[in-house]
Amino acid sequence: MVKEIERVGIPVVHVCTVTPISMTVGANRIVPAIAIPYPLGNPTLDVKEEKQLRRKILNTALEALSTEVDGQTIFEVK
Amino acid sequence: MKKFRVVHYINQFYAGIGGEEFADHKPEIREGFVGPGMALTGAFGDKAEIISTIVCGDSYFNENLEEAKKTILDMVRSVNPDIFIAGPAFNAGRYGVACGTICETVQKELNIPVITGMFEENPGAEMYKDKMLIVATRDSAAGMRAAVPTMAALALKLLNKEPIGASIEEGYLPNGTRVNFFDKERGSRRAVDMLLNKMAGKPFTTEYPMPDFDRVEPSPAVKDIKAITVALVTSGGIVPKGNPDRIESSSASKFGEYDITGVNDLTADTYETAHGGYDPVYANADADRVLPVDVMRDFEHEGIIGKLYNKLYTTVGNGTSTKNSKAFAADFAQRLKNDNVQAVILTST
Structure with a gap:
């Protein structure tokens, strides 16, 4: 799906847990997520901390969208 | 005659532990065959036997890659098998990636033959088909009956160090290595048959599939x-x-x-x-x-x-x-x- 979105010229960032799959499929901007059943969360944290974690991942996603890439790039969450 | 020693790798589902709610299951080793290993054992007859089965949850494997690889490698090493078989994973993505990854590790670290099976669209197939033999299976477990004898036959060939034929003959996913063989029909005949089928709108199979480089150029970054x-x-x-x-x-x-x-x-x-x-x-x-x-x-x-x-x-x-x-x-x-x-x-x- 990432490729079809990119094909119409819209930059897309793939936030996913198993990044090797994303690389194989051909996403260009990739942000690693937390876990398969909760890529953008962590049920062991309290609600506030969990939302903060989600915010951090999405900040990285926005940064990825705003960064020029010339090939497949993984943006680690800082 | 000595029976070859086989270690079989399967996920939590095929071990009968449970579905997704048990995908965090940590690696464990059991004696003998479990689940689909029974059919493999049948196909091996008196030539090989599954001495141990390793079970690991798909999420656990993919989320704890290094730890899972190390633990499973130690388990395999401890029983000293002649061959390592994983799956088949059909179209289960994480299971396929796990099968390919652990086969690659075992092959490299223990220097024994490995084999797995999956559907061609499984992401694990794209990642590993040029690194090991991956038997081509259907997209669901309904393909088990067809997959098992092919996997067992190829495993025995590897064990006996027999030459492996072309992918189309042996049933593995094409891995980029060309193997010559004599077809029943000569080339001109096959070409004309293919053309006639094409003209009649009937299915035909190319003998020279074009490589599929489906890559999309990254779009320019967002300015603001x-x-x-x-x-x-x-x-x-x-x-x-x-x-x-x-x-x-x-x-x-x-x-x-x-x-x-x-x-x-x-x-x-x-x-x-x-x-x-x-x-x-x-x-x-x-x-x-x-x-x-x-x-x-x-x-x-x-x-x-x-x-x-x-x-x-x-x-x-x-x-x-x-x-x-x-x-x-x-x-x-x-x-x-x-x-x-x-x-x-x-x-x-």
Whole structure:
């Protein structure tokens, strides 16, 4: 799906847990997520901390969208 | 005659432990065969036997890669087998990746032959088909009966160090190595037959498939994220509670388009997941964990992004064919384009 979105010229960032799959499929901007059943969360944290974690991942996603890439790039969450 | 010693790797599902809710199962080793190992044992006859079966949850393997590889490698080493067999994984993505990864590790570290099986669209196939023999299987466990004898026969050939024929003869996924063989018909005959079939609109199989380099150039970066509309898309199956369009839990035949105007938070009462390929407990409790509408809405209110697009696009990426996924996304990508969406965040489980 990432490729079809990119094909119409819209930059897309793939936030996913198993990044090797994303690389194989051909996403260009990739942000690693937390876990398969909760890529953008962590049920062991309290609600506030969990939302903060989600915010951090999405900040990285926005940064990825705003960064020029010339090939497949993984943006680690800082 | 001495029987060859086989170690078989399977996931939590095929070991009968359970489905997605047990995908975190840590590696364990059991004596003898388990689950599909029974059919393999039958196919080996008196030539080989499964001395141990290693079971590991698919999520555990993929989320704890280094630890899982190390633990399983130690288990395999402890029983000193002649060959390592994993799966078959059919079209189960994480299982396929696990089978390929552990086979590669065992092959490299223990220097014994390995073999696995999967459907050609399994992401594990693309990753590992040029590194080991992967038997071509159907996309679901209904293909077990066909897969087992092929895997067993190839395993025995590897064990006896017999030459391996071409992929089309032996039933493994083409791995880029050309093997010559004499066909029953000569080339001109085959070419004419193929042409006649093509002209008659009948199915035909090329003998020289073109390599599939389906790569898309990255789009230019967003200049000013504060000024544009960003859309959320997911393959994680998040849908309004009750799944109004009845998106299938696996092998999805459709995607959903849902209006999120005025929605600031996805809650247990309003949204859920339709995805049948991961433990749904966490997403059903708070779907923002998969599709982060809450934080994106905050970003919008704080002026970090221009606007959050008022529609979600969602489907279930679980055994869904590449053909369907491509068609879904080609459709909604055009809608996004028409509505002047200038960036997309796509989440996957």
